[in-house]
Amino acid sequence: MFVMKQITLPLIGFITSFIITISSGWPIVNENNINVVSLNIENANTGQIIPSTMHGVILETNVxxxxxGGLYAELVYNRAFQEKGQSLDGWSSFGQGSIALSPFQPLSSALPVHLRYSLIEKSISPSGFRNNGFYGINIQAQNYTASFFYRALGEAYVAGGELSIGFSDSTGQIIYGISTIDVSVAPVDKWFPFSFTIPVLNGTSSVKNFFFIKFPPGSKGDFEFNLVSCFPPTYKNRVNGARIDIAQAFADLKPGYVRLPGGNDLEGLTIPERFIWNNTVGLLENRPGRRGTWTGYNTEGFGLIELFTFVEDIGATxxxxxxxxxxLDGKAVPQDELQPYIDEVIKELDFLTASASNNSMGVLRERLGRSQPFDIKYVEIGNEDIFAADSYSYRWPAFYNALSQRYPNITFIATTTKSINTPPAVDDHDYQVPLFFIENFRRYENIPRPSPKVLVGEFSVINDDDSKISNPFGAGRLDYPSIKSAVAESIYRIGFERNSDIIIGGCYAPVLQNIFNTQWTPNLIVFNTSSVVKSTSYLAQKMFGQNLGNIILNSTATNSSFTHQSVQKGQEGDGKLxxxxFVATKLTHESTLILKLVNADSNDTYVRVQVQGTTLCCEGFMEILTAGSGVDPTTVHNTISNPNAASIYRRPFWSINGAFSITVPSWSVMVVTLPL
Known part of the structure; x- marks a missing residue:
């Protein structure tokens, strides 16, 4: 990704539905103001294979x-006081005590400062400190898991020995959930861990809430805390896991792959601030984190094992x-100093893939709770090295030669071919206007075979103004995807499927956007503290991801000016008219036709479909995403304030001897499924 932009909100639209009536023979259609197409599909059980990775996502950390504050379900902001160059940002005291940062005798070398809460005089009222979360805290009727490290200094004492920990509203008057913890068991002057459950019986629709730690009256002294943490229930109940609604939005896409951990955050702002895998595994108190590449501080609490476990949990590669x-500061490691960085990657891959029976990194992974190796088929070496092609000319061969010999079953992906010889695969990134993706529909079929495989690791429409094709990052930059952008991206995706002999897969980027802290727009999924919005681009990708065939079926489209027999490969009638x-595919184990159609016309298109080689008369279904008749497709966006401006509509139809007719609305994405 290349630039940053602020965000604004609204705009609405609507969806209309289309009902098809089938009579004996072809239905009668008024051909005024409508395009009429005849589509012929050849049923088969073999054909060009479509990989399961075809439609994926990127999970670039930090952006x-x-x-x-997003996918990672942690509710406490600045839990180890690392934000803003070490601070108490997000924390405040109430009652009589005061809070300050202390560097003395830290919890660990990774977490060098902690919070000191001081009651100079014996307290006469409940006192303590609280945290306002990442832009608020969503409190629902459920159990929360909280924890912290605690140390009482010298003669400090807690009256009655018990602290109260829970949630309150912004005034502190309404308590939503509370637990009492006996801290008298902690040895004096030594860090001691506490973990406990906070039950909440009644939630609230407001997110203006606090997580608090409260001392009873009569307490006095200095008390220290670090790694103050609280989690709601997580996706698949993983410890240190993912926020359920965001994780489910990922899973509902049925992504074929997840590219991780970036992106720019892989590279870091400087070489020491790069993604260092072994800093992201193990106990949280031993993870130092690093300055965020895009924003704030990156705790790396959702580290390498958590990321890979999440990918497994949503069924992706x-x-x-x-x-x-x-x-990102433009500095490259000199050629004669690369070996330690290559060794670092070897240890990372061994950690993820090696057996625990005969490899020290595998043993480490098992000791951290994961005995089974992860299945890794693809590794990308670097990110967007087109901006550093001169040094990539020596960095790629150094990494690739060492890694490919050690891991022969992994496909290694280069980030550019500008300065290197033909790699096994290359990653393309495109941020553009709709016209670019429409005009590049045949981009990958025009690549001579054989050629390197292609991962389209980042692509999206970022500006709906086609006149900005030479500079889409300028004026008119989208805040949210529109129907027009979803249509253009879907045309590009059809090109991916048609060229599945070389395309590993493609993914929209970026995926996630916290509405309160945005550096890049547009994004696939927008969220705030309590809700998730699925953009028009999300809906279009969901239609593709949930309806993926495993082979390509031959198909041709004609109108009154030419015949199916005259259609030539790469010309009108082949993939477009x-x-x-369009692309016709088949899910062979279910014997189901999956027909994807995208209309980038201001008029509806009436399509007469004939599937050769089937005599079934049966019901099929179509899913439709469209702005609606007469609606400008650039004006329809799903936003926080209007999350359902566009929706997927599902409608049945009837096929007689493999023949059926459908109306593909103007500026729409449609997926048709039919038993064969």
């Missing part, structure tokens, strides 16, 4: 507060990006 000796784009 738009997508992990800390990981595409691991590894640091390749270049960071006018402004209608």
């Amino acid at each position: 738009n507060r997508d992990d800390d 990981p595409v691991l990006a590894v640091y390749a000796g270049y960071s 006018g402004n209608l784009y």
